[in-house]
Amino acid sequence: MYCPDSHTNAVTLSKLKKNDCVFAISHSGESKDVVLPLQKVENSVRIIALTGFGDSTLAKIADLSIIASVPEEMNLRTDAIVSRCVQMVVVDSLFACLAVSEGEQSLDTLSLSRRSLSYLKF
Secondary structure: OOOOOHHHHHHHHHOOOOOOEEEEEEOOOOOHHHHHHHHHHOOOOEEEEEEOOOOOHHHHHOOEEEEOOOOOOOOOHHHHHHHHHHHHHHHHHHHHHHHHHHOHHHHHHHHHHHHHHHHHOO
């Protein structure tokens, strides 16, 4: 489940169960709206972090960190595109690996999703 609203995410995190896992993404690993809610649940669920810095606050509270390091960015908004592209490659690769590991069931689910949205295309 994903929601861009940090308030909704905080509520969702409060309802996690023991075997749930959180996948958190923050290039700096210092975004308060990502880190603060996770600090409240860090010992009750597994946290996987995708960040650009292994010594970030997010990486430190995560059970597993995927470090997607990019050349140093400047303060220009366009510079952040590089880190976002790298993060998307990592997320897409993880999705593909999970889909393959699930086998035929995963392919059936993806096919059903594609068919259920087909009426929205001309």
